Amino acid sequence: MTLPIARGVLGLGSNEDLYDPANWQHQVRHAVTSLPALEAALVLDESERQGVARALGDGFPMSITPYYLGLCDKHDPRCPIRLQCVPRIEEAREARGDLRDPLGEEAHEVAPSLVQRYPDRALLLATDRCSVYCRFCTRSRMVGGGGGARPLAHLQGAFDYLRAHPEVQDVIVSGGDPLVMSDARIAALLTELASIESVLYVRVASRTPVTLPQRITPELCQALRAHPAVWLMTHFNHPKELTSQSRAACARLVDHGIPVMNQTVLLRGVNDQASTLEQLFRGLVRARVRPYYLLQADPVRGTSHLRTPIATGVELMAQLQGRLSGIALPKLIVDTPGGKGKVPIGPDYVVAQHAGTTTLRTFRGELVDYIDPETPS
Numbered sequence: 001m002t003l004p005i006a007r008g009v010l011g012l013g014s015n016e017d018l019y020d021p022a023n024w025q026h027q028v029r030h031a032v033t034s035l036p037a038l039e040a041a042l043v044l045d046e047s048e049r050q051g052v053a054r055a056l057g058d059g060f061p062m063s064i065t066p067y068y069l070g071l072c073d074k075h076d077p078r079c080p081i082r083l084q085c086v087p088r089i090e091e092a093r094e095a096r097g098d099l100r101d102p103l104g105e106e107a108h109e110v111a112p113s114l115v116q117r118y119p120d121r122a123l124l125l126a127t128d129r130c131s132v133y134c135r136f137c138t139r140s141r142m143v144g145g146g147g148g149a150r151p152l153a154h155l156q157g158a159f160d161y162l163r164a165h166p167e168v169q170d171v172i173v174s175g176g177d178p179l180v181m182s183d184a185r186i187a188a189l190l191t192e193l194a195s196i197e198s199v200l201y202v203r204v205a206s207r208t209p210v211t212l213p214q215r216i217t218p219e220l221c222q223a224l225r226a227h228p229a230v231w232l233m234t235h236f237n238h239p240k241e242l243t244s245q246s247r248a249a250c251a252r253l254v255d256h257g258i259p260v261m262n263q264t265v266l267l268r269g270v271n272d273q274a275s276t277l278e279q280l281f282r283g284l285v286r287a288r289v290r291p292y293y294l295l296q297a298d299p300v301r302g303t304s305h306l307r308t309p310i311a312t313g314v315e316l317m318a319q320l321q322g323r324l325s326g327i328a329l330p331k332l333i334v335d336t337p338g339g340k341g342k343v344p345i346g347p348d349y350v351v352a353q354h355a356g357t358t359t360l361r362t363f364r365g366e367l368v369d370y371i372d373p374e375t376p377s
């Protein structure tokens with residue numbers, strides 16, 4: 001099954017730029033969605049071959065932009081980029097704790113395509129399409145499933161809900177990847193959100209700086225400014241993804257006044273080494289992108305081969321503490337199953353607490369007492 005993204009949705013024309021690999025629409029049109037095309041680019045192992053056949057049948061679909069495919073090691077199926085985008089037959093395996101909808105989003109849908117799990121924020125699912133289908137995706141149950149970009153008319157119920165609930169002040173526009181929609185559609189969506197006074201800021205969640213950096217054009221940056229307080233939340237998982245093109249894409253966003261934050265998902269075989277994470281987080285800060293969360297992978301059905309135990313993340317944080325400054329060190333987060341909300345976890349630095357004195361363990365392992373101030377009389 002191939003899932004071409006509708007030309008109208010992308011704003012595609014017969015423009016000769018479509019033959020230019022530096023053009024994002026070219027990248028989308030030439031995304032690899034079939035086994036022969038993938039075999040022409042990579043030497044696949046048996047697990048990948050079977051995994052692709054399954055994905056193209058009734059599994060979670062495959063799509064890989066030529067740019068992202070170019071980051072893959074041609075001969076190594078354990079390449080950290082390949083593990084993120086090439087299906088493997090392990091996806092057919094159901095493990096203990098696996099869930100179809102790990103964050104309980106369907107149960108928290110308050111209006112069509114609008115999910116609310118916290119009192120002050122809501123998630124707007126603007127499309128089901130992405131340029132690359134990440135094999136660990138939390139929304140694999142619906143992403144790539146059909147329907148494409150949701151028309152504004154379809155989202156009207158969501159806008160009405162936001163108008164009627166001024167306590168929702170923070171809207172995350174996600175999907176799918178909202179930045180595979182056309183500039184005009186993105187601007188229209190953000191203009192609508194800007195007209196809702198109680199929505200103070202909007203976060204646009206997109207992996208395009210990583211998988212399709214050609215998408216971050218000056219025109220797109222202008223379209224994003226349709227809301228006065230837009231933040232871009234992206235998703236670099238490995239230092240190999242920090243190419244000159246992806247760094248330039250982040251620079252364009254920041255230079256247009258759009259803060260960029262990064263959420264890394266902790267993935268077995270991809271980034272579960274302290275040296276890999278250190279290189280990634282330093283590279284992000286250098287690109288003016290704040291490493292914000294290190295996310296424990298959600299227990300999505302068919303992803304157990306990519307997940308690590310909680311203890312791995314805690315140990316990695318212990319190794320990185322003191323090795324990286326505060327702006328380069330994200331919080332380790334578990335998004336609890338069932339949509340109960342995020343919980344920060346990490347090593348315990350409080351060793352003992354007695355009246356007025358707390359004993360702390362430093363990153364060097366020294367024990368130091370902190371004395372509380374006396375209560376003013």
Ligand code: SF4
Pocket residue numbers: 129130131132133134136137138139143175176177206207
């Ligand atoms: S870009 Fe985001 S929504 Fe799309 S497949 Fe990747 S993780 Fe899922």
